[in-house]
Amino acid sequence: MRSSNRVRVVVDAMGGDHAPTNEVEGALFALRELSSEVEIILVGREQEVQRLLPTTQEVTSHITIVHAPDVVGMGDEPSSIVKHRRESSLYVGVDLLRRGEADAFVSTGNTGAVMATATMVCGRIRGVSRPTIGSFFPTTRGRPSLVVDVGANVDSKPRFLADYAVMGEVYYRLIMGIERPTVGLLNVGEEEGKGTEVAREAYELLKSLPINFVGNVEGRDVLAGDCDVIICDGFEGNIVLKFAESVIGFLKHRFRAFAERGPFQKFLMGVFKPVLKSVLKDMDYQEYGGVPLLGINGVVIIGHGSSSPRAIATMIRRAVDVVRLDVNGTIARALAPASTTEEA
Amino acid sequence: MRSSNRVRVVVDAMGGDHAPTNEVEGALFALRELSSEVEIILVGREQEVQRLLPTTQEVTSHITIVHAPDVVGMGDEPSSIVKHRRESSLYVGVDLLRRGEADAFVSTGNTGAVMATATMVCGRIRGVSRPTIGSFFPTTRGRPSLVVDVGANVDSKPRFLADYAVMGEVYYRLIMGIERPTVGLLNVGEEEGKGTEVAREAYELLKSLPINFVGNVEGRDVLAGDCDVIICDGFEGNIVLKFAESVIGFLKHRFRAFAERGPFQKFLMGVFKPVLKSVLKDMDYQEYGGVPLLGINGVVIIGHGSSSPRAIATMIRRAVDVVRLDVNGTIARALAPASTTEEA
Numbered sequence: 276m277r278s279s280n281r282v283r284v285v286v287d288a289m290g291g292d293h294a295p296t297n298e299v300e301g302a303l304f305a306l307r308e309l310s311s312e313v314e315i316i317l318v319g320r321e322q323e324v325q326r327l328l329p330t331t332q333e334v335t336s337h338i339t340i341v342h343a344p345d346v347v348g349m350g351d352e353p354s355s356i357v358k359h360r361r362e363s364s365l366y367v368g369v370d371l372l373r374r375g376e377a378d379a380f381v382s383t384g385n386t387g388a389v390m391a392t393a394t395m396v397c398g399r400i401r402g403v404s405r406p407t408i409g410s411f412f413p414t415t416r417g418r419p420s421l422v423v424d425v426g427a428n429v430d431s432k433p434r435f436l437a438d439y440a441v442m443g444e445v446y447y448r449l450i451m452g453i454e455r456p457t458v459g460l461l462n463v464g465e466e467e468g469k470g471t472e473v474a475r476e477a478y479e480l481l482k483s484l485p486i487n488f489v490g491n492v493e494g495r496d497v498l499a500g501d502c503d504v505i506i507c508d509g510f511e512g513n514i515v516l517k518f519a520e521s522v523i524g525f526l527k528h529r530f531r532a533f534a535e536r537g538p539f540q541k542f543l544m545g546v547f548k549p550v551l552k553s554v555l556k557d558m559d560y561q562e563y564g565g566v567p568l569l570g571i572n573g574v575v576i577i578g579h580g581s582s583s584p585r586a587i588a589t590m591i592r593r594a595v596d597v598v599r600l601d602v603n604g605t606i607a608r609a610l611a612p613a614s615t616t617e618e619a
Numbered sequence: 620m621r622s623s624n625r626v627r628v629v630v631d632a633m634g635g636d637h638a639p640t641n642e643v644e645g646a647l648f649a650l651r652e653l654s655s656e657v658e659i660i661l662v663g664r665e666q667e668v669q670r671l672l673p674t675t676q677e678v679t680s681h682i683t684i685v686h687a688p689d690v691v692g693m694g695d696e697p698s699s700i701v702k703h704r705r706e707s708s709l710y711v712g713v714d715l716l717r718r719g720e721a722d723a724f725v726s727t728g729n730t731g732a733v734m735a736t737a738t739m740v741c742g743r744i745r746g747v748s749r750p751t752i753g754s755f756f757p758t759t760r761g762r763p764s765l766v767v768d769v770g771a772n773v774d775s776k777p778r779f780l781a782d783y784a785v786m787g788e789v790y791y792r793l794i795m796g797i798e799r800p801t802v803g804l805l806n807v808g809e810e811e812g813k814g815t816e817v818a819r820e821a822y823e824l825l826k827s828l829p830i831n832f833v834g835n836v837e838g839r840d841v842l843a844g845d846c847d848v849i850i851c852d853g854f855e856g857n858i859v860l861k862f863a864e865s866v867i868g869f870l871k872h873r874f875r876a877f878a879e880r881g882p883f884q885k886f887l888m889g890v891f892k893p894v895l896k897s898v899l900k901d902m903d904y905q906e907y908g909g910v911p912l913l914g915i916n917g918v919v920i921i922g923h924g925s926s927s928p929r930a931i932a933t934m935i936r937r938a939v940d941v942v943r944l945d946v947n948g949t950i951a952r953a954l955a956p957a958s959t960t961e962e963a
Contacts, residue, residue, distance in 0.1 A: 415872040426807055429815045463770055463857040471773045471854050494861030498869040510815050511855040513807040517838030518859055522866055525842040528759040529898045540894075547891050550884075554873045 281314040281337070282595045285377040286587070288319030289346040289364040290384030292580045295319050298383070299327040301587025306337055308588065313595055316377055318343050318368040343367040349580065353387035357395045365389060369396045372573040379574035379594035381565070383582045389575065390427055390568055397573040400603060402610030405435045406570035407509075408577065409443055410516050413557040414500025421447050422461070422497060422505045425566065426513030433476035436460070436506050437484060441609050442569040443504040444486045449600040450593075456503035459492035461511065466491070473508065481506065523558050526551075564593035569606065574598050625658040625681070626939045629721040630931070632663030633690040633708040634728030636924045639663050642727070643671040645931025650681055652932065657939055660721055662687050662712040687711040691728055693924065697735035709733060713740045716917040723918035723938035725909070727926045733919065734771055734912055741917040744947060746954030749779045750914035751853070752921065753787055754860050757901040758844025765791050766805070766841060766849045769910065770857030777820035780804070780850050781828060785953050786913040787848040788830045793944040794937075800847035803836035805855065810835070817852065825850070867902050870895075908933035911941065913950065918942050 286302050288295040295317070302315045314337050317324050321342040328334055345363040347356055360366055365384055371377040373396050382389045386408070394406050409423035423443035428435060440458050447456040460478055462470040467478060469491055481488045492502045497515065507515075530551065534544035564586070565578035574597045576590045597603075630646050632639040639661070646659045658681050661668050665686040672678055689707040691700055704710055709728055715721040717740050726733045730752070738750050753767035767787035772779060784802050791800040804822055806814040811822060813835055825832045836846045841859065851859075874895065878888035908930070909922035918941045920934045941947075 413869075415869055429807060429818075461858060463773060463854060474773075474854070494858040494863075495865035497862055498865050507858075510807055510818070511858050514805060514838040514851075514855050515858060515862055518841055518862060519838075521839035521842050525757075525759055526870075526898075533894060533898050543891070543894060547887070547894070550877060550887060550891070554870075554877050 281312060282379065282598045283314045283316060283377045284591050284594045285316045285318055285341075285368045285371050285380045286591065287364045287368050287380070287382035287384055287389075288317040288324050288340075289343070290382040290580070291578070291582055291587075292383075294346075294383075295324050295327060297582060297584045297587055299324060300584035301582070301591065302338055303329070303334070304584055304588035305591035306333065309592060309595060313337070313591065315339075315591065316341055316368075316371065318371070319346075319364045320344060341367060341371065347385055347388050349385050351385060351388055353385065353391035356388050356392045365392055366396070369393050369573075369575075372575070373397050378598045379576065381576045381578070381587070381590045381594050383565075383578040383580050383587065383590075386426070386577050389577050393568060393571050393573065393575045397571050397575075400570055400572055400607045400610065402438075402607065403442070403570035404438045405431065406568060407435075407439045407442060408566050408568055409439075409446060410512075410566045412497050412519060414498055416500030418451060418453070418500065418503070419557075420497055420500050420503060420505055422507065422512050422515065423569070424507065424509040424512050425516045426509045427568075429508060429510040431473065431508040433473055433480050436473070436477040436508065437480040438570070438610065440481055440484060440486060440488070440504070440506045442606050443506065445605045445609055446567055446569060446602055447504050449602050449605060450596060451503070453503060455487045457489045457501075458486045458504040458506065459489050459496065459502035461497075461505050461507035461515075462491035462493065464491065465493065477506070523555060526555070564589035567593075567597065567602075569602075572603070574603065625656060626723065626942045627658045627660060627721045628935050628938045629660045629662055629685075629712045629715050629724045630935065631708050631712050631724070631726035631728055631733075632661040632668050632684075633687070634726040634924070635922070635926055635931075636727075638690075638727075639668050640671060641926060641928045641931055643668060644928035645926070645935065646682055647673075647678070648928055648932035649935035650677065653936060653939060657681070657935065659683075659935065660685055660712075660715065662715070663690075663708045664688060685711060685715065691732050693729050695729060695732055697729065697731035700732050700736045701739045709736055710740070713737050713917075713919075716919075717741050722942045723920065725920045725922070725931070725934045725938050727909075727922040727924055727931065727934075730770070730921050733921050737912060737915050737917065737919045741915050741919075744914055744916055744951045744954065746782075746951065747786070747914035748782045749775065750912060751779075751783045751786060752910050752912055753783075753790060754856075754910045756841050756863060758842055760844030762795060762797070762844065762847070763901075764841055764844055764847060764849055766851065766856050766859065767913070768851065768853040768856050769860045770853045771912075773852060773854040775817065775852040777817055777824050780817070780821040780852065781824040782914070782954065784825055784828060784830060784832070784848070784850045786950050787850065789949045789953055790911055790913060790946055791848050793946050793949060794940060795847070797847060799831045801833045801845075802830050802848040802850065803833050803840065803846035805841075805849050805851035805859075806835035806837065808835065809837065821850070867899060870899065908937035911937075911946075913946075916947070918947065
């Protein structure tokens with residue numbers, strides 16, 4: 276599919292809160308780091324993007340711009356993009372993916388809109404009931420846990436959860452390089468038979484899959500890292516993710532309040548700030564290079580609207596990995612036998 | 620109902636991980652702090668409890684022991700206690716409550732067993748579809764948020780959620796002394812129409828209640844404290860609670876790992892330890908005096924198995940408040956008009 280050995284990554288240059296500045300800088304970071312591995316296509320308002328790009332030989336030969344005058348915002352209705360916003364950077368970018376003119380698409384825009392547009396334009400991998408979004412969480416054990424789904428779908432049926440398990444397992448195995456990642460079902464107790472009706476039925480399905488299923492896990496296991504891949508409906512996954520993302524802000528607020536108690540406290544916090552930064556570093560969810568949209572016919576990586584250039588570069592690197600490791604082909608093969616249960 | 624002006628609190632002396640030592644010490648703390656307000660009935664193995672009790676005048680006149688030879692463990696099936704474990708401290712204690720020989724029951728034992736036994740023995744307040752358990756969370760705003768339900772019921776129907784809202788609102792209003800606490804529905808987005816089918820239907824019911832309903836809130840709002848009472852099914856409530864409880868352990872692990880990097884880091888962490896302790900103090904969920912079991916004909920406070928004597932004393936104080944402020948009577952009055960929709 277690729278014209279050269281380089282992975283062609285489309286970057287939605289208009290996606291984030293600091294677009295297109297952070298997107299362009301992120302692309303330049305990525306190009307520097309990945310040198311001969313990547314080709315970047317910035318999609319967005321050509322003039323705005325162009326004036327941020329240096330004109331060195333390296334840049335002009337490996338970063339191209341595709342013009343798209345329209346920008347999808349956070350308030351836009353996800354399902355309306357395909358119909359009414361064909362000139363948006365989101366639609367134009369995803370369409371490059373569909374037409375095979377790119378290998379991956381990276382965006383820090385409206386998550387719902389990226390998900391809906393990519394699903395409608397590129398379609399699902401055969402056998403996938405519902406595309407899903409996972410998110411990495413830091414753990415005490417060292418390697419992160421991957422929670423799937425974190426908000427793509429609510430009211431998931433048990434077999435959707437089974438598909439999340441297959442996709443999450445493949446993603447974790449290939450991206451983290453772990454041979455038999457453990458997979459658990461997020462629940463309110465460890466014993467079999469716990470939880471909602473959907474959870475109990477999903478438990479039975481997960482048991483029958485050719486994955487390293489370890490049974491039910493609880494809320495406390497997400498950060499413990501006892502389990503690599505944690506499966507849940509997008510309702511609780513999203514709630515836990517947003518709760519977790521708020522912990523850093525909560526702690527910062529607490530430490531700030533402590534510093535305000537007096538000059539000595541202020542001095543102490545000044546000394547301690549770099550320590551805190553280092554200790555809490557990987558609680559910053561940007562560290563993980565965005566979240567993968569799994570189950571789509573095409574590689575799509577979604578990041579926070581507030582992503583820094585560094586975070587966007589990490590997303591581009593992640594996109595390259597997902598392409599090179601053939602995550603989607605592996606998912607397709609893993610779900611092929613189940614394709615008879617596919618749902619429209 | 621009470622024989623004197625003192626509130627009679629039953630303490631399950633065999634409930635916790637350090638029973639009966641912590642329970643007895645907690646009772647002594649509470650007696651000292653609440654002096655003329657409380658009478659304590661310790662239920663458990665008489666001899667074990669007796670030898671931990673001093674024989675001062677104050678203690679012998681306000682702490683009594685009721686013998687119960689059997690102890691319910693964490694592995695015991697909650698629904699079996701009433702049938703097969705009538706000699707347990709849990710059953711004997713709850714039965715004192717039912718017979719009007721006590722005003723409140725406090726336990727750090729098996730939450731599910733306490734909940735099931737109290738519900739079966741004491742019955743529900745008229746109009747309550749499902750008894751529920753709430754839990755306080757620290758917030759950046761200062762006063763805690765109360766999440767209801769945190770695990771009593773999964774697969775809650777919309778009208779169960781409406782009852783949690785009424786009960787949680789009453790509890791927060793009376794216990795925190797806040798006139799019109801805000802009530803929100805835990806969801807995956809703020810807009811009306813978001814979330815699961817149950818959440819969407821619950822939204823409609825909550826809108827119609829005479830409470831200060833502020834709409835949907837998200838996972839990040841729990842610690843932000845924008846909303847006083849946060850309503851959800853016990854499935855996601857329990858997952859968020861256990862996740863939240865694991866954050867302190869995660870942070871401690873991170874700081875310990877930092878200290879192990881070298882002698883300077885170790886020194887720094889030594890200096891900083893008291894600061895951390897002070898800043899993270901109220902992330903220790905024991906600070907909140909246990910969680911209330913709401914909707915039961917009787918005041919029941921449940922605490923962590925690992926509760927310290929100090930935490931148990933706080934639970935006893937909380938139990939006294941719940942009795943004095945007539946939380947249950949207020950709930951009964953608030954739900955009275957809805958009693959026609961009661962379900963067996």
